[in-house]
Amino acid sequence: MIRSRLEPQTGTAFELKAGETLRVIDVEGEQVADLTAFARADTTEWLSSGRSIDYANTIYLTKGHTLYSNRSRPMFTIVEDDVGRHDFLLTPCSRETFEIIYKNTDYHPSCFENLWRNLGEFGIAPDMIPTTLNIFMNVQVGKDGTLKILPPLSRAGDAILLRAEMDLVVGLTACSAEMSNNGSFKPIAYEIGEIDQLTPPSS
Amino acid sequence: MIRSRLEPQTGTAFELKAGETLRVIDVEGEQVADLTAFARADTTEWLSSGRSIDYANTIYLTKGHTLYSNRSRPMFTIVEDDVGRHDFLLTPCSRETFEIIYKNTDYHPSCFENLWRNLGEFGIAPDMIPTTLNIFMNVQVGKDGTLKILPPLSRAGDAILLRAEMDLVVGLTACSAEMSNNGSFKPIAYEIGEIDQLTPPSS
Numbered sequence: 001m002i003r004s005r006l007e008p009q010t011g012t013a014f015e016l017k018a019g020e021t022l023r024v025i026d027v028e029g030e031q032v033a034d035l036t037a038f039a040r041a042d043t044t045e046w047l048s049s050g051r052s053i054d055y056a057n058t059i060y061l062t063k064g065h066t067l068y069s070n071r072s073r074p075m076f077t078i079v080e081d082d083v084g085r086h087d088f089l090l091t092p093c094s095r096e097t098f099e100i101i102y103k104n105t106d107y108h109p110s111c112f113e114n115l116w117r118n119l120g121e122f123g124i125a126p127d128m129i130p131t132t133l134n135i136f137m138n139v140q141v142g143k144d145g146t147l148k149i150l151p152p153l154s155r156a157g158d159a160i161l162l163r164a165e166m167d168l169v170v171g172l173t174a175c176s177a178e179m180s181n182n183g184s185f186k187p188i189a190y191e192i193g194e195i196d197q198l199t200p201p202s203s
Numbered sequence: 204m205i206r207s208r209l210e211p212q213t214g215t216a217f218e219l220k221a222g223e224t225l226r227v228i229d230v231e232g233e234q235v236a237d238l239t240a241f242a243r244a245d246t247t248e249w250l251s252s253g254r255s256i257d258y259a260n261t262i263y264l265t266k267g268h269t270l271y272s273n274r275s276r277p278m279f280t281i282v283e284d285d286v287g288r289h290d291f292l293l294t295p296c297s298r299e300t301f302e303i304i305y306k307n308t309d310y311h312p313s314c315f316e317n318l319w320r321n322l323g324e325f326g327i328a329p330d331m332i333p334t335t336l337n338i339f340m341n342v343q344v345g346k347d348g349t350l351k352i353l354p355p356l357s358r359a360g361d362a363i364l365l366r367a368e369m370d371l372v373v374g375l376t377a378c379s380a381e382m383s384n385n386g387s388f389k390p391i392a393y394e395i396g397e398i399d400q401l402t403p404p405s406s
Contacts (some may be wrong), residue, residue: 050252050294050334053350055303058346059292070330072299089262089292091253096275100258102389130333131253141344145263147256 001191006033008185011114011173013122014109014192015040016164021079021193024135024172029156031186032093032175034111034132036119037067041122045069047076049131051089059141061088066165067133075168082162083154087137089147092129093177109176121167122133129171135160137175149179204394205309209236214317214376215284217395218243219367224282224396227338227375232359235378237295237314237335238323240270240278243370246327250279252291252334262344264291269368270336278371281325282321283364286357290340292350295332296380312379325372332374338363341377352382 005027006012011034016022024033026086039045051068053059061067062084091097094112098104116126136152174188208230209215216235219225227236242248254260254271264270265287277381294300297315302309319329339355377391 044328044330048294048334050292051299054293054300057350058348059344059350070294070332072297090257091251093274094275096254100275104323125247127247127249127356129273139406141262141340141348145261145344147262148261154278 001193003189003191006172006174006188006190008174008187009109009114009176011088011111011118011171013115013118013169013171016168016192018164018166020164022127022164022170023159023164023191023193024162025157025159025189025191026136026152026154026191027156029154029158029185030152030184031154031188032133032152033188034115034173034175035135036115036129036132036171038122038124038128039069040169043122043128043169045071045073046128046130047133049133053088059088060085061133062086074165076162077086078160078161078163079163080159082158083136083152083160084155085136085138085161087134087139088131089139090131090137092132092173093175097177109174111176114173114176115171119169119171124169204396206392206394208376209375209391209393211251211377211390212312212317212379214314214321214374216321216372216374219371219373219395220290221367221369222347223367224290225365225367225373226362226394227365228360228362228392228394229339229355229357230276230359230392231389232270232357232361233387234357234391235340235354235355236338236369236391237318237376238338239318239335241325241327241331241372241373242272243372246325246331246372247273248276249331249333250336252336256291262291263288264336265289275343277368279365280368282366283362284400286339286363288339288341288356288364290337291334292342293334293337293340295335295376296378300380308371317376317379318374318393322372327372
């Protein structure tokens with residue numbers, strides 16, 4: 001098992017084969033990692049927040065839940081989850097996020113840029129990036145629908161373990177936005193595991 | 204002003220020019236209409252639930268809110284809204300929705316099919332259809348994240364009025380799913396309005 005490290009405000013993209021596992025670790029605590037995925041065989045199939053939330057019947061996906069593609073096929077199963085609070089409503093932060101929400105027109109690193117720059121190697125264009133699973137991001141929805149972005153509940157070393165249910169191209173970041181990680185920038189670690197012969201993927 | 208009618212469990216697609224308005228009317232009450240849109244000039248730009256929710260800071264978009272594309276550009280402004288409760292979390296119902304949620308493996312009409320069949324004329328493939336704005340759909344989010352799909356709050360004749368902020372291709376349905384419209388199937392009406400010279404689009 002090799003542990004890789006994403007420096008603060010960076011991202012990566014890599015292949016993950018069906019049955020392999022991806023562990024995303026919040027090294028220092030209170031940091032967010034944006035995740036997206038595409039079918040390796042046809043990258044017009046993508047991780048769908050809408051399908052996943054609909055079939056799970058909750059906005060807070062955790063251990064035991066399946067993450068579905070836009071074609072309603074399982075892409076990941078959440079096998080372990082130390083935190084149980086991740087966001088699947090909001091898009092990755094982008095240059096425009098900082099302009100529209102924070103009136104910051106200067107250059108700002110962003111998860112969106114870190115995703116498309118790395119996913120480009122796999123033929124994935126910026127316009128193909130959907131709403132991400134924002135791992136460890138703590139978004140609460142009020143009764144009136146208003147969102148509150150609170151500090152992540154993750155402490156140093158907390159992790160989520162996902163099993164790939166099909167061959168995937170995965171994009172992953174250490175989030176660039178101040179507001180989602182309680183005002184600081186931190187690294188994210190991840191580990192890709194071997195195929196587990198004891199628990200074959202369910203599809 | 205011409206009023207068009209979508210029969211129960213059907214859909215349509217049409218062009219809408221910047222500054223034109225689209226009024227969607229719940230003719231009988233408690234019915235849902237799924238809406239999506241693409242930039243006319245480049246259909247790889249699409250209506251983004253994630254961007255729209257992020258910038259509005261609420262899941263319940265209503266009068267005064269902007270609906271953004273994946274490129275963070277305004278696609279629509281909500282100009283009037285009789286109901287104030289629409290869903291932007293869930294994907295359009297599809298054959299797989301009925302299989303996965305209701306274990307119904309028989310053919311079932313769906314908003315997803317009604318969207319891709321009609322949007323296909325504009326070169327939009329099924330895989331390009333994002334999470335829709337589900338007009339009049341009443342989804343509540345519990346404190347624990349669990350979703351409740353309740354009968355729409357719309358009464359007969361209630362409407363929402365959207366102004367196009369760029370040239371668009373629009374897909375619209377009269378929803379095919381029993382659960383979102385309190386167990387019955389109903390029509391939806393819509394009207395496309397002239398460009399209003401007094402209120403030019405803000406972008």
